[in-house]
Amino acid sequence: MTKLINGLHHITALAGDPQKNLDFYTGILGLKLVKKTINFDAPDTYHFYYADDSGSPGTILTFFPFKGIQPGKNGKGQLTQTSFSIPENSVGYWLERLKKYQVKHQQPQNRFEETYISLEDPDGLGIELIATAQDRRPGFTYGHIPLENSVKGFHSVSLCEEGYEKTAGILTNLLDHHLVAESGNRFRYGVEGNDLQYVDIICMPDTQRGLSGSGTVHHMAFSTDNDQTQLEIRKKVESAGLNISPVLDRDYFHSIYFREPGGVLFEVATIPPGFAVDESTDHLGEELKLPSWVEIHREDIVKGLTPVSLNLKNYE
Numbered sequence: 001m002t003k004l005i006n007g008l009h010h011i012t013a014l015a016g017d018p019q020k021n022l023d024f025y026t027g028i029l030g031l032k033l034v035k036k037t038i039n040f041d042a043p044d045t046y047h048f049y050y051a052d053d054s055g056s057p058g059t060i061l062t063f064f065p066f067k068g069i070q071p072g073k074n075g076k077g078q079l080t081q082t083s084f085s086i087p088e089n090s091v092g093y094w095l096e097r098l099k100k101y102q103v104k105h106q107q108p109q110n111r112f113e114e115t116y117i118s119l120e121d122p123d124g125l126g127i128e129l130i131a132t133a134q135d136r137r138p139g140f141t142y143g144h145i146p147l148e149n150s151v152k153g154f155h156s157v158s159l160c161e162e163g164y165e166k167t168a169g170i171l172t173n174l175l176d177h178h179l180v181a182e183s184g185n186r187f188r189y190g191v192e193g194n195d196l197q198y199v200d201i202i203c204m205p206d207t208q209r210g211l212s213g214s215g216t217v218h219h220m221a222f223s224t225d226n227d228q229t230q231l232e233i234r235k236k237v238e239s240a241g242l243n244i245s246p247v248l249d250r251d252y253f254h255s256i257y258f259r260e261p262g263g264v265l266f267e268v269a270t271i272p273p274g275f276a277v278d279e280s281t282d283h284l285g286e287e288l289k290l291p292s293w294v295e296i297h298r299e300d301i302v303k304g305l306t307p308v309s310l311n312l313k314n315y316e
Contacts, residue, residue, distance in 0.1 A: 007222070011062070073208075094117055
């Protein structure tokens with residue numbers, strides 16, 4: 001049977017102040033701003049895309065920064081940890097960096113024979129840096145983090161659930177995943193041929209349900225090759241009795257959405273056309289890009305957005 005899902009595509013979260021968000025992810029973590037656009041459903045709000053140099057699927061963390069938004073609360077029915085790979089010997093570097101910039105974090109811990117650091121962004125979003133020798137992708141070359149320490153892309157995501165069986169059924173029956181490992185209440189799933197990115201289901205029945213707001217994840221997206229493979233997935237999901245959206249054009253990929261039984265919003269996104277469709281790869285993220293249908297309102301949209309700037313020199 002043909003594999004339709006490649007792994008993770010992107011994660012989208014909610015934030016508050018856009019400048020603080022930009023400073024943290026480009027300045028402290030060393031991700032590249034590969035696209036600065038707007039929320040297609042709320043044109044008075046930015047949509048920031050952070051990724052590796054070219055915006056490769058599996059490296060893309062995006063944000064809707066709503067200034068003044070109420071803080072959310074992590075809990076059941078949410079993606080509660082977004083984990084990035086870092087080089088195996090870079091834990092010390094990152095501990096010093098997080099301490100230097102007063103980033104809230106915990107001391108290193110171990111999981112599945114890998115060391116990880118848990119931290120929070122300015123809005124309280126859960127981030128992990130997982131040191132691994134398995135990820136052979138090059139580190140992000142953008143910015144000011146030495147290559148031997150730089151982030152490489154997503155390692156895994158953690159879903160907080162009442163139980164694991166129903167969500168696991170969606171992953172295995174519809175999205176080409178299989179059980180990779182388990183430890184206690186954590187069940188890890190991956191895609192055949194991709195040993196870089198995992199979906200962890202954590203059973204936490206006694207935890208309260210999460211509340212949407214700043215510092216919480218809005219949705220997670222899986223990667224598929226093209227429009228045809230996406231339609232095949234859509235047919236499978238619909239046949240399983242789940243409510244799934246029509247295909248939506250997000251300019252840089254095409255998307256379908258459905259909510260898994262535990263409550264997390266899943267998206268399946270195509271690889272093409274990619275972020276270079278309206279900016280050259282060498283200049284990604286430098287200009288505010290608007291979808292064609294609102295370009296006529298650019299002047300008014302710009303007036304309504306909070307001015308932001310890259311401040312990388314403050315984090316060298």
